[in-house]
Amino acid sequence: MEPVIMMPQIAPDEFLRIFIVATLVLVFGVGYAALLTLAKMGVVSKKFAPFSYLFWILQVYSLYDLSVLIHSSPFTAKVLAVAMVAYLFAPHLYFYLIEQSEERYGNSKE
Amino acid sequence: MLASIKSNEFKYESQKLAMNYFRVAIVLFGAQLLMGLIAAIQFLYPSFLFEVFDFNVARMVHINALVVWMLYAMIGSVYMLLPDETGIEAVGIKLGKLAFWVLTAAVAVVVLVYIFVQVGPGNEATIWLINEGREYIEAPRWADIGIVVVVLVFYYNVFATYTKGNRTGIMTVLVADLFALAGLYLCGMFFTDNISMDQYWWWWVIHLWVEATWEVFVGSLAAYGLIKILGAKREIVEMWLWIEVLMLFGSGILGLGHHYFWIGTPEYWWEIGALFSALEPVPLVAMFVHVLYDWGKEQGHAEAGQQGHAVNNTPAMAWIAINAFGNFLGAGIWGFFHTLPQVNIYTHGTQFTAAHGHLAFFGAYATILIGMMYLGVQGAYGIKKMTMTFKTKMAIGLIVFGVLGMTVSLTVAGYEQVLVERADLGGGWDAYFIAQELPWYLQAQGWRLTMGLVTFTGFLFLVADLLTIGKTEAAKEEEVQAAAA
Numbered sequence: 001m002e003p004v005i006m007m008p009q010i011a012p013d014e015f016l017r018i019f020i021v022a023t024l025v026l027v028f029g030v031g032y033a034a035l036l037t038l039a040k041m042g043v044v045s046k047k048f049a050p051f052s053y054l055f056w057i058l059q060v061y062s063l064y065d066l067s068v069l070i071h072s073s074p075f076t077a078k079v080l081a082v083a084m085v086a087y088l089f090a091p092h093l094y095f096y097l098i099e100q101s102e103e104r105y106g107n108s109k110e
Numbered sequence: 111m112l113a114s115i116k117s118n119e120f121k122y123e124s125q126k127l128a129m130n131y132f133r134v135a136i137v138l139f140g141a142q143l144l145m146g147l148i149a150a151i152q153f154l155y156p157s158f159l160f161e162v163f164d165f166n167v168a169r170m171v172h173i174n175a176l177v178v179w180m181l182y183a184m185i186g187s188v189y190m191l192l193p194d195e196t197g198i199e200a201v202g203i204k205l206g207k208l209a210f211w212v213l214t215a216a217v218a219v220v221v222l223v224y225i226f227v228q229v230g231p232g233n234e235a236t237i238w239l240i241n242e243g244r245e246y247i248e249a250p251r252w253a254d255i256g257i258v259v260v261v262l263v264f265y266y267n268v269f270a271t272y273t274k275g276n277r278t279g280i281m282t283v284l285v286a287d288l289f290a291l292a293g294l295y296l297c298g299m300f301f302t303d304n305i306s307m308d309q310y311w312w313w314w315v316i317h318l319w320v321e322a323t324w325e326v327f328v329g330s331l332a333a334y335g336l337i338k339i340l341g342a343k344r345e346i347v348e349m350w351l352w353i354e355v356l357m358l359f360g361s362g363i364l365g366l367g368h369h370y371f372w373i374g375t376p377e378y379w380w381e382i383g384a385l386f387s388a389l390e391p392v393p394l395v396a397m398f399v400h401v402l403y404d405w406g407k408e409q410g411h412a413e414a415g416q417q418g419h420a421v422n423n424t425p426a427m428a429w430i431a432i433n434a435f436g437n438f439l440g441a442g443i444w445g446f447f448h449t450l451p452q453v454n455i456y457t458h459g460t461q462f463t464a465a466h467g468h469l470a471f472f473g474a475y476a477t478i479l480i481g482m483m484y485l486g487v488q489g490a491y492g493i494k495k496m497t498m499t500f501k502t503k504m505a506i507g508l509i510v511f512g513v514l515g516m517t518v519s520l521t522v523a524g525y526e527q528v529l530v531e532r533a534d535l536g537g538g539w540d541a542y543f544i545a546q547e548l549p550w551y552l553q554a555q556g557w558r559l560t561m562g563l564v565t566f567t568g569f570l571f572l573v574a575d576l577l578t579i580g581k582t583e584a585a586k587e588e589e590v591q592a593a594a595a
Contacts (some may be wrong), residue, residue, distance in 0.1 A: 010456065012384050012533040015525070030395050030438060039401045041406045044357035070195055070452035087392070094353070098403075103313070 014069055021066045028059035029087065036091045060084050119492030122193035124271075126198035129490060131186030132483045134214055136573060139476075141221070143566050145172035150559040154552065167228050171221065173246055176471060178217055183479035184327060185264055185268055188516055189282065192268065196217060196275025202267045204521050209263040216256045220249055236481035237533035246300045246316055254299050261292045283355055284330045289444045291323040306374035313369040321390065321441075322362035324475060328433070329354040332401060333369065335430050339423045340408040350400045357393035357587035365390045368449045372458060380451045387449040401434040422489050423496045425579070428506055429481030436473020444469050454534040461554070463523030469517040472509075483576060491580035493587055501575035508568025515561030523554035 010018070014042060032055035039049035067077050120126050149168040151158045156165075192200050200206060205372040223240055230236030237243070238251045249257065265288055272285050300317035302308045333351045336342040366385020406428070409420060421427045448457040457463070488496045498506075527545045535541030545551060 010452065010533070012529050015453075015456070015528055015533070018453055019525070020446050022450075022453075023443050024270055026391050026395075026438075026443045026446055029391070030398065033395050033399050034402070035410075037403055038406075041403060054360070070450055073381075076381065076384060080388070083389065091399075094399075097349060097353070098346065101346050104345070 011072070017071050018066065021062050024062040025059055025066060028055045028062060030089075032054065032059060033091050036095075040095055056084075057086055059087075090094035114178075116388065120572070122199050123203045124189045124206070125486070126187040126194050127200075127203065127210060127267055127286060128189035128485050130210055131182045131189065133477065135179045135479070136142065136576065137302070138175050138182060138217075140573070142172055142179060142568060143562075143569055145169075145175060147566060148172075148563050149391035150555070150562045154559060163225075165227075165471055167224065170241075170248055171224050173222070174224070174248055177246060180324075180471075180475050180479060181439065183482065184324075186486070187331055187479065187482040188264075188268060188288070190482060190489070191280070191331075192271055194338070195278045195281045195334070198271060198275040198577045200267050201274060202263070204269045205263050206389050209260045212256065213260045216253050222236065223250070224248075225354060226525035233253060244298060244312060247312075251299075253412070258292075258295065258299075261295070265292055269588075272525045278344070279351060280330050280333050281347050282325065283351055285327045287323050287355075291319065291327065294318050294323065309373045310375060311369070313366060313373075317366045317369050319366055320365065320470075320474075322359055325358045325362060325393070325441075326355050326439075328437070328474060328478050329358065329397060331482060332397065332430060332433065333390060333486065334399065335426060335478070335481060336404045339427050339430070340404060340419055341422075342408055346575045347404065350396075350404075353395055354393050357396060358491045361386050361389040365449075365570065368451075368454065371451050371454055377440035384450050388446065390449075391446050393439070394438045394442040398434040398438045401430060405431065420498075423484060425496065425502045425506075425575075426481040426484040426488070428502070429477045429484065432510060433473065433477040433481065434507070436469065436477050438473075440466065440469030440471070440473035440517070444521075456528045457524065460524040460527040460531070463530070465517045465520035465524055466514060468520065472513045482578075487580040488583075491584040493583045494575055495587070496579070496583045499575060499579055499582060501571045502579065505572035505575050508564055508571060510568075512561045512568055514567030515564060516558050519554045519557035519561060523551050523558070526550040526554070561568040 032052050033042070034051035035055060036049060038044045038053070039046050063080055067080055070078070118126060118129075120129075125390055145168050146164065148159065149172055152165045152168065159168075189200065189206070217305055227240055231242040232243075236250075241248050242254065244248055268288060269285055272281050275281075294315055296310045300311070302311070329351055333347045334544060336347050337344055345414040358443070364386035365380050366386075367379040370379040370383060405421075448462045448466065450452055487493075526548060530548060531541045531545035535544060
């Protein structure tokens, strides 16, 4: 017999919060990457770069909140936690690669 | 753009052919918007054109015209960049021209059949001659086969040119991507008796096109655009491109699982779909940051009087920048908040899907393809530096405002459906109709129609701009040169 899987029920008054929190996950995520990038580019002062980590913390909290609201399975919750740690390093890996390629190709002609 | 048939500074036949593709694309874009307006009116007034031009027909033509105009613009974009990237004329250009006319004639016949014949008795003849009945790719089988032949010709041209000319990173990605894009179409050309299996393969076309191969295609166009418009350094742009390809394919291919939630596939697709769908916005953030980074860096260099280039085509650059934002908003945010299975069970098939579809297709694809059209016009008139006109600004402002407005309206309608139709009333037959008669839903649909009209007005400005900007800007440039001399 095929196993029957019951999806967790979501109360109607939780939907709006779910949609908003899901949006905030991405908004804070892009805020983190964008502020770090802008500081790196010199568009905003480098002093603002540490503030980007505030966005990352808010993103982590939003994702945690989202996973609780949608009753994520323990396995998914762990994967999300790992994903957030990876995301913390992602922009730094990008900039490392860019710096390396600038160094390598900076003076080459297009 | 039409005037560019006469005033044509292109060195390569391939780029002239690209303009033909752009011209047909823009006509089909208009048809798509008109059909959308008809369908939007029918949401509010169901008797409008009832039994003359029913909602299912308007919706079908609306969506198919969207897919086809984008494919036209994509093929045009490839023919546009092919000589620039490879340094040679497209191999088999005569065959390419023939394929263009064959495809255009076939599309014209299919559209006329959709509009005037609409539906058939549902037998084998219907599948071959009228409509295959597969959502989004309804083309009758004869046209299906014709599309495959034309695409083979196109792919031969791209591949042969690539192997003979310069093999840049952008071209390497494109050649591989187009192979996957063309190959995946075959998955939508056969039927199976089991509806779950049938849907399983059908999603390969829909999802793997728009969330994998098309996204990679857009990444390649953005890379080409940044080099062409900003003079960004190729090595760096291509490095970004490879990272994006890795991430897009990494998340996009298995993100397919979010379409498998409710079609009877094994349960492991829930976890796979949920996890990889959650990762899908990451490459979109990367693309967003990438465009801003290159733009800011090159502009900064130019302003500082160092090596580097200011923007030499502001309309195209504006559309590419909107693409970076739109892709993130439409595909990223509007996709993410309803793809996780726990939420998707309530949102699936509501106006949420339509909201996501509208903003994602516009943000991720329409914008950059319009940008490529402006690059085409610049090349056709041999303009060194093209700037925005009043019409460009009106087109951008109205289209962006209109599409965002439609998206917000549809989101409100979808939210009402989630609460009333799905959560409160359990998603049954009656619930579906009750939810569609409530004020929130009706008012949202009213706003959607209004915003659709705003978008269409913006489209008229866009067409007017594409038709005139080349001549205007070329004349302006000549004046400046004469004054300097």
